[in-house]
Ligand SMILES: *[C@@H]1O[C@H](CO)[C@@H](O)[C@H](O)[C@H]1NC(C)=O
């Protein structure tokens with residue numbers, strides 16, 4: 001990247017880092033600083049998701065120190081921009097927006113959009129009617145699979161201290177004009193990808209003006225999809241990558257093949273990530289499964305195969321590998337990168353593979369220990385992201401998913417439908433989400449981030465008039 005572009009970032013990153021420290025995997029939506037803004041201003045920019053910090057959390061107060069000094073730790077916040085349209089009064093009774101020191105310096109306000117609650121919104125939710133969107137695959141098409149209640153589609157995420165810009169799919173598409181948006185990750189990201197296709201589709205008067213460029217239908221078996229929105233000359237893509245680092249196989253003396261995970265090598269699909277304007281990454285759930293969790297003869301670094309390795313440490317190293325790749329290959333003046341934080345699963349009485357269930361839940365949980373839970377892997381993600389040069393935005397969605405025990409397919413996922421047995425299922429899906437549903441809110445937060453946070457320099461041209 002040109003050194004001219006780097007300079008402002010050098011100053012901005014420490015600020016961002018402090019600001020966004022609280023974000024983690026799912027929720028942090030870091031925002032890019034205006035690279036053209038003076039460093040002081042850059043410091044006061046708050047990210048939706050999270051901000052990567054180069055500095056320790058309890059670094060000296062930024063506003064009183066020269067730019068290189070680390071800014072004070074801030075919650076992941078979005079600037080409350082004048083662009084927020086006047087919208088109906090917020091449900092709760094939010095006090096005036098919180099003013100932070102940095103904000104005062106910049107004359108703006110900030111708000112942690114991940115600190116909030118689900119409010120019932122019968123009028124404006126869901127964003128698309130159940131059973132109308134052809135891009136919801138069978139596994140998430142709960143209504144079509146026989147789920148009788150629909151209350152889970154009628155909740156809207158509302159930050160406690162501010163309002164999100166009113167969701168506008170037409171405007172979202174306009175902001176993506178001429179660009180590529182790509183989600184990269186596991187099936188949870190495919191879940192989010194399908195949601196995004198569905199909510200953007202609602203903005204098309206003629207629904208045939210979007211299509212998969214190869215004619216593929218979305219299935220679990222395929223690892224790459226490209227949807228083109230003809231009238232906006234933009235694409236929304238999905239690339240499957242369970243770990244973001246490279247999966248491989250090795251052969252033992254008996255010539256049996258065994259899977260391995262090269263935690264210091266970026267995933268092969270990374271060749272597709274380059275040159276994309278908006279990237280949304282995740283990885284998480286696979287780190288708790290079978291061989292990955294056991295870590296026996298599975299993790300490799302260089303040529304070394306570890307006989308036994310801790311999966312949490314492996315996750316940390318894998319994310320660092322990802323972070324290095326982003327820092328080296330992506331330019332903050334050209335692209336926005338999100339990392340979506342961990343999405344909470346709600347299994348009762350067992351795990352995903354041992355009879356855990358979540359059927360019969362028709363309301364979110366509003367209290368209890370689950371609401372405050374924040375997995376150690378999110379702390380790791382925050383730590384890794386805050387050490388990056390690139391200001392990754394943390395979509396800090398973990399907490400908002402904590403509430404939603406009612407949002408999973410449970411017995412109304414694909415297997416149930418295929419087998420024609422609606423309820424007596426051994427395995428329930430309490431990890432993914434019915435659509436319409438919870439991932440719609442994640443995409444609204446991406447929209448909010450793009451609206452409220454400064455854009456990469458090279459976008460201004462297109463967006464600011
Ligand atoms: C993300 O949200 C959790 C609460 O669920 C909070 O503890 C954490 O600090 C947040 N992270 C960031 C970077 O804002």
Ligand SMILES: *[C@@H]1O[C@H](CO)[C@@H](O)[C@H](O)[C@H]1NC(C)=O
Pocket residue numbers: 085168169170171174
């Ligand atoms: C949504 O965005 C479009 C394009 O920017 C704009 O023309 C339209 O008025 C917006 N709709 C609402 C309800 O704000």
